Amino acid sequence: MGKVVFDMSMSLDGFIAGPNDDVERLHAWLYDLTSWRERHGLAGGQANPDAEVLDESFRNTGAMVMGRRLFDLAQEPWGDNPPFHMPVFVVTHHAHEKMIKEGGTTFSFVTDGIESALQQAQAAAGDKDVSVAGGANIIQQYLKAGLLDEIQIHLVPVLLGGGIRLFDHLGTEHIELESTRVIDSVGVTHLRFRVKKDAK
Amino acid sequence: MGKVVFDMSMSLDGFIAGPNDDVERLHAWLYDLTSWRERHGLAGGQANPDAEVLDESFRNTGAMVMGRRLFDLAQEPWGDNPPFHMPVFVVTHHAHEKMIKEGGTTFSFVTDGIESALQQAQAAAGDKDVSVAGGANIIQQYLKAGLLDEIQIHLVPVLLGGGIRLFDHLGTEHIELESTRVIDSVGVTHLRFRVKKDAK
Structure with a gap:
């Protein structure tokens, strides 16, 4: 079985979105990358x-889990061919039929909690x-809940x-945590950590 | 004239002290270093x-500025020979005579604001x-106030x-900010940033 990870762009003051859910500044390092563009059909x-x-x-990623608020916010900008290209499990209180999008993305809605969503995603x-x-x-x-194995922070040099x-x-x-890799670049520093589970 | 900098140990979730001003975990990387011990007379x-x-x-540091709360908190543990060995300017609302300690540390109390404290420290x-x-x-x-030139964060891998x-x-x-240096080590990652003043 693979690891359970997350991967977020974060400002030095700890924000993953500005006021009004604005992520333009934090995601600026992404928009001109080949791998980002390819996933977005560019x-x-x-x-x-x-x-x-x-x-x-x-x-390395075979499936994703996300919260309902992120799904609702981003559903429209993602359009018919979302940039995931893999199964996505949405944790929600509201049951909904599975959605099958273009490009390999599916959204399944999980109403019985984060552990169930993780199990389904791992399967x-x-x-x-x-x-x-x-x-x-x-x-x-x-x-x-102690369910994460690894954290990757793309640290953006802005407050x-x-x-x-x-x-x-x-x-x-x-x-x-244990720092397992640091890659410094122009405009972003990639910090990877392992979550120490037994060393509490 | 030199730069105006700060240099802090910070957890990945952005804290420079835990509950009850506890800094043991965040400063653990320091206690066995030659340079830390030397400044503390060890x-x-x-x-x-x-x-x-x-x-x-x-x-690189010729003088320090600190707030009154930090001074009050730390005055007792620092004792007669504080680990600064340079002039320290304490920003406070309460005037107090200059204190001259052993080992070259002096505490001057500045009641007319942060800019005045900085000017006196720069002099x-x-x-x-x-x-x-x-x-x-x-x-x-x-x-x-836009008065800082450089930030150094000693990022400690803990939440x-x-x-x-x-x-x-x-x-x-x-x-x-602009990332100007990253040094990754065991138990701490040293991140240095320049504050971009004119690029706002």
Whole structure:
């Protein structure tokens, strides 16, 4: 079985979106990368180390889990051919029929909790990783439940001053991590951590 | 004139102290370093890249500014020979006579604001840098006033879940930074940023 990971762009002050869910500044490093463009059906772009970091995540991921709020927010911009190209499990209180999109993306709606969503995603992912795509709230739930194996933060050198904090509402039990890789680039630093589960 | 900098150990979730001002976990990477021990009057320790990062800051710094709360909190543990060994300017509402400690540390109390404290520290520092030593509140004031040139974060791979956030109450005007150095080590990642002042 693969790992359970998440992968987020975060400002140095800890936000994964600015006020009004604005992610333009935080995702600016992505828009011209070959691997980002390819997933969005666009040609060209820069094939640089950032593109490889992104492509590596995509290659390793076999299924995703996301919260209902992120799904609702992003459904329209994603359109008929969302950039996932894999099974996505949406944690929600409202049952909904499975949606089959173009390009290999499916959305399944899971009403019986985050552990069930993870199990279904792991079954779909096979040997590959499951990525928790966000938002912050669902990532916090997986962190608190001790279900995450690895964290990748794309640290963007900006202080936004407001928005949605990634690491919040976690309780005060320390969650120990181990830095496993740092790749510094222009405009973003990729920090990867292993979650130490038994060392609490 | 030198730069105006700050240099803080921060958890991945953005805290520079845990609940009850506890810094044990965040400062654990420091205690066995030669350069930390030397400043605290202790022999021995590890002479490794972390020790050099710390020593570099110490060598480059000619004076410090701190808030009254940090001074009050730490005055007792610091004792008669505080680990600064340079002039320190304490921003406070309460006038107090200058205190001259052993080992070259002096505490001057500045009642007319952060800009005055910085000017006095710069005069004392000569060609060297002025370091804003904390706490979070005074660093936030200097950041908002656009008076900081450089930030160094010693990123500690732990989620504390609570405590004092370094980057808070900054307003929502973006403060753009540039990553200028990353040194990854065991148990801490040293991230240095330049504050982009004219690129807002």
